[in-house]
Amino acid sequence: MSGIIVVHELDTPAPTRAGKGPAQGTEAPVRQVHAAPAAPGTTTEPGPRTVCGKDTFAMAPAHWIPSEQPGSPWYPPQEASLVCPSCDAVMDDS
Template sequence: MSGIIVVHELDVPGPTRAAKGPDHGAGAPVRQVHAAPAAPGTSTEPGPRTLCGKDTFAMEAARWTPSGQPGSPWYPPQEASLVCSSCDAVMEDS
């Protein structure tokens, strides 16, 4: 699962990734968990769109990193109820 970044869609607008200073969205409730391909040239920043097509600009990268081990989820297990079904379907097919 290399090249996949787990991102959180928050209930309140979060900071842009270019913003300096503390995370303004820190502590905001997670609305949905998405998967996004890594941006070109990096392995830690999500690309512009999730696998389901949503814009990642206002989303926050999760601290979770998919392990790539067979049978392990690409998302944090404690957030299983928040996983985007479209992103999950794409991940299941890959």
């Protein structure tokens, strides 16, 4: 599983009362967990697309590194319910 970066597709956070973006100190919740190949020349940055074909530009890298978790799935176990089924199918085939 080397060369795979786990990325979070985030929900858009709710705006503050003043309508000027998210409330300070709040993070957008994770909508879905995806797998992306590492960008060329790096092992820590995702490439431009996930393995299911989504753009990674607005996604946030997770703190989970599959290659450092032998015997574990490619995604963080606590986020199993949020895993992209298409990414999971591709990762199961590899």
